[in-house]
Amino acid sequence: KEAFPNTPLLCYFEWFYHSIGSDADFDPAEPLTVDDMARIRIKNAPILIDLYSCDWGLSPTYWQRSQFPPELQQKLSVLHDGVDTDYFKPDPGAKLILPNLDLSGVDEIVTYVSRGMEPYRGFPEFIESIAYLQERRPNCHVVIVGSDRVCYGRSLPNGESYKDHMLKKVPLDMSRVHFVGPLPYGLYLKVIQASDVHVYLTRPFVLSWSMIESLSAGCLVIGSDTGPVREVIRDGENGLIVDYFSPKQVADRIDEVLDHPTRMAEIRVKARQTALERYSLAKMLPQQLQLIEQIANRSMPPTVGMQPERELAASFGVRI
Template identity: 75%
Template sequence: MRVLFLHTNFPAQYRHVALALSQDPKNQVVFGTQNQEVELGGIRKAIFQPSREAHPSTHHYIRPLESAVLNGQAVFRLANQLQAAGFVPDVICGHSGWGPTLYMKDVFPKTPLLCYFEWFYHARGSDADFDPAAPLAMDDLPRIRTKNAPILLDLYSCDRGLSPTHWQQSQFPPEFHSKISVLHDGVDTNYFRPNPGSKLVLPNLDLSQVDELITYVSRGMEPYRGFPQFIEALAHIQQRRPHCHAVIVASERVCYGKSLPNGISYKDYMLKKVPLDLSRVHFVGTLPYGLYLKVLQASSAHIYLTKPFVLSWSMIEAMSAGCLVVGSATAPVKEVIQDGKNGLLFDFFSPTQLADRIDEVMNHPTRLASLRVNARTTALENYALAKLLPQHLQLIQNVAQRSLVPG
């Protein structure tokens, strides 16, 4: 089978499935991407670059669409080159939103297209209007609606779609739900496993004498993942628990949403706003997987917050590693965590309630031990890569053979 993957950032969500397909000598796997750095054995990378960026004079409602069209145009040209060289895919798998999949039906009209639908934008009822302290401007409403233009083109063009969670699928227009399967990317539960009694020792950080360790993981330190609320809660936790330490695994950047003006990071902003004992707060940046796993395995309580948005892989990885996850009671989290059964939930906007839940964890470690076991069971039963990877491979095979029925 010939498979063409498309994503601006190789390998992204396709790491495991593309590798699995490439290891079968009967398959030929090509990955169209802008990422020239990463290499994975057996996968042929085909680089595309848009001819220019979206023009600053373009109306700001449609600047994302122009950027998607430029990406789509670059992939359109790349696909024509692949076809001229004799590569005609049996199936195309691509991430929808940034444009690479837009014109695949114009190059390969007979090839089935399977789109990864991660998010559909709404001005009301999900992430954009979630924080009452940051109300939308009137101009934001049409701007957010227009952001869906390239995604709507893909919904029309694709033969099949998939979303990783039911919450994410629910954001798409109901008339397209029958086209979108719900199938999580999967977590390597054999790798992310508990190590009871472990203490945290990193190359430049020795917390082996610490008995109360809070962990927080995110790509960036930003409001979408509740970083400001976490820092506010940490002040309460430090006052109540003088021996408690916190390890923050995150980059000092904004991945989702708006940055602060004048280049100020949310880390600097919150540390100026909230007094903390910084000798007990450890910012370790991003970590390689081996060290990241050690952080999770040593965690007394793992805090995860998110607006009603895309669910982070890291929360499932933490559950797989046996963490006691204290999560925000928002829709993507509640799809996975049941309060008091496989984790604890709290109001996203209540730092004191988060501190109360941390007290509960630290004061009753034995009584709440079952939550750790249940968290890992949830990961094993519903999100294990060993179970889900064969389903992804079967889905691709079915789409290639056009053997799927709607629903």
């Protein structure tokens, strides 16, 4: 604003940090110190400067907007970045064949996708759920997409990766667990199109775009019972919801899907409908351009991306 004081400024706001009530204190096994709380609070300093300085702000989901100070939320429109639903679409009968992995003869494929293998995305809990699953389903294979690194949250103090830590802790039949690393979009798409069950676990944090892409591809998504997921998934309608901290419940719901594929077919259809109706790039991009035009013309508050508070709360399962 100092360089261009008369130019309208639209800022993108993804997350506002809290030491209490969201991601940081979500796991009771990881208590925060006063130093932790002070460090988390100071992270908001540049964000608050931007909130004050901008003419308007944009947040991708209602859950994420709800993390910002109430007195400033009315300065934020909500528009998702959008998912290319023409690209991420179902492929009935898809078989999974990657350069170094051929699961074309496998009838039960469970998938998990994350940038990193870390507690923020429920990686330890997912690995524990695989142990339950392998006891029950001798023909089930699990495909894990992502890098062996920490993108969010703390690393282990001894420098060990969460992948190595969990594989030492939980004995698995590794012939049926496939770590395929990060994949280019084309191969990643093949994984989720061939998925029989897709598991997405997250702390109350930024929603992963991969969950929306999986819905768009017609996946049966099992998601954690946390705010960002509840904004999108209604249990038994367009996906299934599980307790983040219960690997056994994750395995139970995977069993439920694999045992009743016909009964679950309608959920897959509604998953795709959710992506088309609420997150399609074809719908989101014109609204984003309209918002930019309104801000440029100083038409504020803009009409794009605003929603009544009661509808906002209901969108992620909160009553007011």
